[in-house]
Amino acid sequence: MPQADNIRVAVVGYGVIGKRVAAGVALQDDMTLVGVADVATDWRLHAAIRKGVALYGATAEAAEAMDRAGLPVAGGLDALVGAADVVVDCTPKHVGAANAELYRRTGKPFIVQGGEKHAVTGHSFVAESSYAGAVGRPATRVVSCNTTSIVRTLTALKRAGLLRRARGTLLRRATDPWESDHSGIMNTLVPEPEIPSHQGPDAQSVDPALDVVTMAVKVPETIAHLHYWSVQMTRAASKDEVIAAFLASSRIAPIQTSDGLVALNTVKEMMADLGRPHDNLYEVALWTDMLKVQGDELFYAYMVDNQAIVIPETLDAVRALSGRVDAAASIAKTDASLGVGELIRPRPSDRTGAAAQVRGSAAAKS
């Protein structure tokens, strides 16, 4: 039941991110989805209509094409933006930067996605790191899936006082399932031509203090990214201490190969079994039994669902721009609505102790 004082949210761009943001907004008791704008007229928009989403034409031409395709059009982009309190732009790379000018003219706070540069909004957002900095701003940028995972995990280590420097190898899924009929790679591996890859500097756009270098390679699968990290800690630490540091974040979920969660496909199937829409894995799924500490060095791997991980961050960014609640409250609200946190096993009990304290203080500081 939408409340009269809910934050009215417009979603521009109904692709893999946009449709998940729209569905996520609909689950928040303090937000109301005004509608979505797009330029396509294919099955994706027909499915939106079937789900009761109000559809707007992102351009006049798009509105006409939608009409011809039998899609009911609620209005144009101006109408959508005009009816909203916050605009979430989920259009493809570079389109968001162009749209930003429009949003800025209307005076409506807006969010762009990680495909755009930091300079488009001047602020880059990961809830557990930079929520507070977004409060009262006209706009923020939710960083990309890879960068979100990096900031979540390194922030957890940093808050526990364990992080000196981190070196990561990122295996990037080659394309998204819905467009794998016309794009992708086959039976090969494609290194990013530049070392370091852009994700390290991008993480520094959220937290300039992070000492992080990344290398990236495109791999022939469509499910998720996989990161391998080699971290120089500030000191020797125990494995339990490191795991507790990670689990202080509700958005880092522990998984174990001993539960049969041995690869990307099994983790993804588990999300379907748990009934999550689109089998979304909102968390960084980090293998805790695989994680290794050797003196002051730390090695670990985790999985990043590139279509889902930024959804909770985007919902939090909406609240941050609206300025109504603080980071801890927003994160708790988002987590509860999406079921973020525990997967098949209860989280370690110490989370309610020391780790929870870390988390609490982190949220307070952010």
Place this chain on the structure above:
Amino acid sequence: MPQADNIRVAVVGYGVIGKRVAAGVALQDDMTLVGVADVATDWRLHAAIRKGVALYGATAEAAEAMDRAGLPVAGGLDALVGAADVVVDCTPKHVGAANAELYRRTGKPFIVQGGEKHAVTGHSFVAESSYAGAVGRPATRVVSCNTTSIVRTLTALKRAGLLRRARGTLLRRATDPWESDHSGIMNTLVPEPEIPSHQGPDAQSVDPALDVVTMAVKVPETIAHLHYWSVQMTRAASKDEVIAAFLASSRIAPIQTSDGLVALNTVKEMMADLGRPHDNLYEVALWTDMLKVQGDELFYAYMVDNQAIVIPETLDAVRALSGRVDAAASIAKTDASLGVGELIRPRPSDRTGAAAQVRGSAAAKS
């Protein structure tokens, strides 16, 4: 709200079929899920517990292992079967045949899946073809995914008086996503070594009158099967007439490349967008704009979700064995509960006319 006189259903084997059957049973207002039995103790069973499913050990050893793994065990296989009115066996090939002896001793009606031979039950089931024959029987076999699709489509042509003989090439997905980390094929095609493949004769176990020959090949993808058919009709017919014949079945869903549904991946993504659990495609998804009639010859292609297509048939088979309702009533009930039928577009209006008559009479005859 389970009713006192609901059919109590036990599911033995909680794999890709078993978990979908269990979820499907839970959606029927005339059935109650007693619980599921399995031998595994990994994430799949933990996820079942998280969803509130009652878990039974399929063997004494399994029950003990579950207990050690922290899984609450409701009892053994005898207890599960004893508490049920109908048993649905979804275990791997050959296990079901062995279990059948047990079920038979208890006198409980039971269903096995298409991995078992026809002789295990003496009856093979596809709702629109052989429902009536299952009524009052002690057991039936829901045929495999490929065979189910063949019987659905050829039965539709047969009822319209159009079918003489059908020759099909079946592209079979190599493995299921959840086990693609340890099985599968890579960058190759693997023909079934025997022509004809077994699916043609298997279709004849449901309807001996079908003149059908199939060839099959394993392909390197995990989403769904794809069938290509070349049919000799009894006479020349129009494309509209053929499409109307197919759409007389609620379980054949028309799709169109002109809607952007150009490949397996886009159709699967649409099911996720429509909110179906596990992105299930229960229908045969048949491309109507691709379908071609040349005189008395017919050519077409369709997609078969091997994990989902037998779920509605299994639910109908439960009702057939229980003998409470006829085919038309059961099919309607199952379809409504799962949302089977229309995808993104309303079905052609003639379905409420001539085609619906075909369907009505078909159900009456079955």
Place this chain on the structure above:
Amino acid sequence: MPQADNIRVAVVGYGVIGKRVAAGVALQDDMTLVGVADVATDWRLHAAIRKGVALYGATAEAAEAMDRAGLPVAGGLDALVGAADVVVDCTPKHVGAANAELYRRTGKPFIVQGGEKHAVTGHSFVAESSYAGAVGRPATRVVSCNTTSIVRTLTALKRAGLLRRARGTLLRRATDPWESDHSGIMNTLVPEPEIPSHQGPDAQSVDPALDVVTMAVKVPETIAHLHYWSVQMTRAASKDEVIAAFLASSRIAPIQTSDGLVALNTVKEMMADLGRPHDNLYEVALWTDMLKVQGDELFYAYMVDNQAIVIPETLDAVRALSGRVDAAASIAKTDASLGVGELIRPRPSDRTGAAAQVRGSAAAKS
């Protein structure tokens, strides 16, 4: 040792076909490779230089860029064409049609590949079917890989008096290995949107008497195409008779699953083991133990190496345009030079009897 009266051959376009044609020309004792022209400057041309191939710039810009890249340039396209007796165009689709005008102005006989339309040359070439028709012509078109295989196999059946009509399903490899880092499909199947697909009519451009209908689908592998056929014969025939009909063509190679040749990858690996350059499979590799005759119906499957199958045809087309020898002589010469024919097992002895007679008469007629 090139002879003074050898046919001087120019190859325009040094892609997957062009580089194989150039290597094939170099193996013919009655041909001399003048050189190759291209527009690229990457590793492919560097590798050509390392193999001693003379390199020409297909355009003035290309020649300059080659020079800048450190590639020795022998001249421009005019020089290359001017020094040749026959030009083989192996450029990408549509480029060959544009180049044809240039070749025509020079009066040099030329060959285009199957990506171009029949009208570009007015004649379509498969050695065993239409060699004679190309003699004395100014140009011909070597049809595509799929069409070549169709004409080879159906011509064999036709010559044995067995062919009434053929219906085929074609599984097309999605992209070539060398460009699989930036094109392709992933974990899906992509039907050709039109039924029938273009290969049937294309086969009729070589032999208008063929009654053939094809359906095609793109599959996620890069090795080869795989065809499944359902043929209505003129009469009932034995399996041996059918196999003998196929093996009357030296370019149809029998393979058997009982030798472990169970899939595309094993056949391809065998070609590498046999020492063929680029693991080329020039033959249609047809599974003889899989082949099935049911009365007057015939079912079979074969593999088509899309990069290699047209190489022998192209070499024969050079000889046909030059008018020096007849089909049987050219085919024998090409086969001997490339090792076309037997793979790991001697061909059935009856080939030297009845089947060889069929082949002899076929060549005489062609």
Place this chain on the structure above:
Amino acid sequence: MPQADNIRVAVVGYGVIGKRVAAGVALQDDMTLVGVADVATDWRLHAAIRKGVALYGATAEAAEAMDRAGLPVAGGLDALVGAADVVVDCTPKHVGAANAELYRRTGKPFIVQGGEKHAVTGHSFVAESSYAGAVGRPATRVVSCNTTSIVRTLTALKRAGLLRRARGTLLRRATDPWESDHSGIMNTLVPEPEIPSHQGPDAQSVDPALDVVTMAVKVPETIAHLHYWSVQMTRAASKDEVIAAFLASSRIAPIQTSDGLVALNTVKEMMADLGRPHDNLYEVALWTDMLKVQGDELFYAYMVDNQAIVIPETLDAVRALSGRVDAAASIAKTDASLGVGELIRPRPSDRTGAAAQVRGSAAAKS
């Protein structure tokens, strides 16, 4: 022309390694291939016969089965080993360890592959690191493909005085092409469950002084492995200095994305274009333009052809066991016979200067 005093070599196990070793032996002017032993009877052995290789039954049963399959059998394993000076075992993991007992009884020097443990021979071999230690030994072990590449590259850095410690992420091809019809993974990534993976300690079995930690993951492709390294150097160094250090090894080949060599598939295709049998890449192919130095840290990636990289090492190991020549002479001989070293571009000229000196002294020391 085999010389009377050539080293007579027996190859036991004719799989992906064995067939390449056999072909490599045949190219050495100081070695003679006695024959190969195996237990299979399929196309692989038929192809060996077609190439003129003498075939032995690895067991009595195998010899009988070969005879039944029409394969000419030259004798049993005893006969093969008896006729050889050195035995190269290329059987699957664990079989070599069992065979070692047999070889030891005959007193013939032997080589096992990296699938066996170090303890089987007590010596682990990489030509540029441990050749000298193998001279006069009864047996050695050529380490696995991944380990070979690690020792080659880290030895190069070590000899230049640059190596402090190395941390690597290894992307392992999931299966070999010839068996991809029945094994492999699909559309997923499968982490090795243990961190560190075994390759680091395995490298230390060749050179205990290496400070190296590895993490490994199986990826869905069949072409080659890909390694990413993050190295702490002993001091800041220039990029040129690091590249010169690597290129002091003839078995590290520089490749550049600017030549279009942007992924595994293009490098592999280049090997085919260069005419190498089985498209073998014997070298570590290291991207020099991608390589990055940041102060005293070094980052780079390279490709490892798991089927080919150990072939030159195995040939050198034969010479080491025979004790006839030193490391530098053997490496030079092997390289020249296989064409190891330069790919499409001449190696940097400084290799004949300082780098060659490093290489010379390294060989002298080894």
